[in-house]
Amino acid sequence: MKKICAAAALLCAISGGVLAQQVATAGTLVTVSAAGEVRAGNNEARALFFIEEQDKDKAAAASRVNQKMRQGVDVLKKEDPQATLASRNYYTYPVYEEERPQTGANARKRQLTGWRVGQYLDMKTENLQKLPATVAAAQNVLALNGVTFGLSEALGKRLDAARITDAYQNLMMRVQVIAKAMGRNATDAIIETVDFDSVDNPARPYMAASMLEKSARMDAQVVEASFEPGESTLVTRVVAHVRFK
Numbered sequence: 001m002k003k004i005c006a007a008a009a010l011l012c013a014i015s016g017g018v019l020a021q022q023v024a025t026a027g028t029l030v031t032v033s034a035a036g037e038v039r040a041g042n043n044e045a046r047a048l049f050f051i052e053e054q055d056k057d058k059a060a061a062a063s064r065v066n067q068k069m070r071q072g073v074d075v076l077k078k079e080d081p082q083a084t085l086a087s088r089n090y091y092t093y094p095v096y097e098e099e100r101p102q103t104g105a106n107a108r109k110r111q112l113t114g115w116r117v118g119q120y121l122d123m124k125t126e127n128l129q130k131l132p133a134t135v136a137a138a139q140n141v142l143a144l145n146g147v148t149f150g151l152s153e154a155l156g157k158r159l160d161a162a163r164i165t166d167a168y169q170n171l172m173m174r175v176q177v178i179a180k181a182m183g184r185n186a187t188d189a190i191i192e193t194v195d196f197d198s199v200d201n202p203a204r205p206y207m208a209a210s211m212l213e214k215s216a217r218m219d220a221q222v223v224e225a226s227f228e229p230g231e232s233t234l235v236t237r238v239v240a241h242v243r244f245k
Helices: 002-022 058-079 131-139 153-181
Strands: 029-041 044-055 084-096 112-125 143-150 189-200 231-244
Touching: 029 153, 044 058, 044 131, 058 084, 058 112, 058 131, 112 131, 131 143, 153 189, 153 231
Parallel strands: none
Antiparallel strands: 029 231, 044 112, 044 143, 084 112, 189 231
């Protein structure tokens, strides 16, 4: 019985090998995809500050916003001279009385009661060690909308070579596996095209204040927050067209 089983197994192996030989793979074009991944600790932070004032007098609201934003900018420049600052989204909106709209002949328009004026300020810095102190100092004047961490442009460029190399090595490993599955040698594979596509994971914001927070709440001394920069993952995907001789 054992001899019969062994003979059957040998026959199956031979027939499988014959079948592999019978399938013509010369000239076959195969699309192969792979990916390379590099992780690194975040070395850059972006903090978004804002100030908002409301007043019956539009000029008065705008003046307070302008004054506090100027003070906030001066504080940030003093605390972190190397930080990059950029003004964002200066806005002015009318504020109307909160009444349910009337219908019929007695309907009237909602009355204008004041103006809401605000402005945003974006700060980018690599001084993560001093970030809590810098943010706390600015929060005595401005409100903090959020903080995000990521990789600086310079560090991202330095990591490009590592993730491209990793992606290409993974591609070659897949080509070898595919060649073996086809009963071919990897040396028979000819790479006709290679396309690299970089995909960076977006930074996750650490929300530190509500958009509805009034600037009047910034008068008290703010205690320093605790920030954990975390790490980012850089991914490069590669797709190749491989033809077998």
